Amino acid sequence: MPNHRRSLANRSNALKSTGPRSVAGKRASSQNSRKHGLNSTPDFESSSEYRALVDLIAEEGFSGFACADIASSLLNYRRVMDAYYDTYASPEPVDEFLRDANMKASNPIFGELLSPSGSEPQDVREIAAFFASMQRQERRKGGPASRRSADTHKLIRYQRNGIARLSRAIRQG
């Protein structure tokens, strides 16, 4: 089977999937939409780094409350910057097959795949339209640099909040 035809067949079959059935599969797929984890509330207070930071910051003349605030703000800021780097360093990969595929030329293949005995025009049109919309989305996302900047751009607000909190904690401490 030619490569292009096989890829289309695999993707058409994947559309028929009803998702994971096992508990482990469901647990894994429940994390599919997790992007960076910055919306979760971290528990810095129970970490050894936090306690060490509080002790060290206390030696600089900050009050007990300010030390705790500065330490957790610093750890939070580092968490944001680590997520920023991870997002930047591993952008969503470009689906080259989908981006470069000639969808018009693929219509007869869809016809054969859907009903080998004779194509049903309505089904073929639907699946071709679906793949064409996927292709438009893929092309709109652009290359690696475009994806990287778009993904990193979503973390701006976390960085803004993180640094504002840290700066406030230090200046008010």
Add this chain to the structure above:
Amino acid sequence: MLYNIHLSIDVDVAMPVEDKSKSLLPFLSSPKLLPDESEAEFESGLQSLLSELDNPSPLAVALVSQLNECLWWIRRHTVDKELLLHEAMARLLSKAGSYSEAYDNRKVSEALEHYLDGSADKDEAAWIDEILAESKLTLSDLRIRAFKDAARHIKMVDDLIHRQHQTIRHLQRSIDSIDYKSRLIKRMDLELAALESKQSVKEVSSLDAKPS
């Protein structure tokens, strides 16, 4: 393929802190570098920033390290702006004229990258010249069209650079605040010592003045 490189800043050697065992950096995650980036360059930037501070406290050193990372991000994003233009140029070339089926986007992109940085061989250069001629575009025309095409993403990168500048301003204000605080504490210590010495002098003189 990108790999994480964790920077291990050698606190004992690098940090001009009064007591080097009191550095905050071992308790914070280190900034990471991309594989093609120079660790030595990153550290020399940090050292030059630290050398501008007079006897920085451990917290100030930690903030300067964050500031250095921001400067590094500005460099990365500035390079990305050029990459975005190259991507858009390759995209425009690969679908130029009636040749949308003929040219592989990735091949065009690679050849164009080599062409622009001057490392293209004869075949690649001739190929790019041929596509440009077929699409009736000059390189500057292509660049202008690519800029228009990539405007949305370039704006995003500008926002990212602006964010880093804002973060640097926050960090600078925090460092100033720490510096002011430490100077204030030193001044108060000195004033307290002066008051104590005055007090002791008074006590001695009052003892001397008492009739025996």
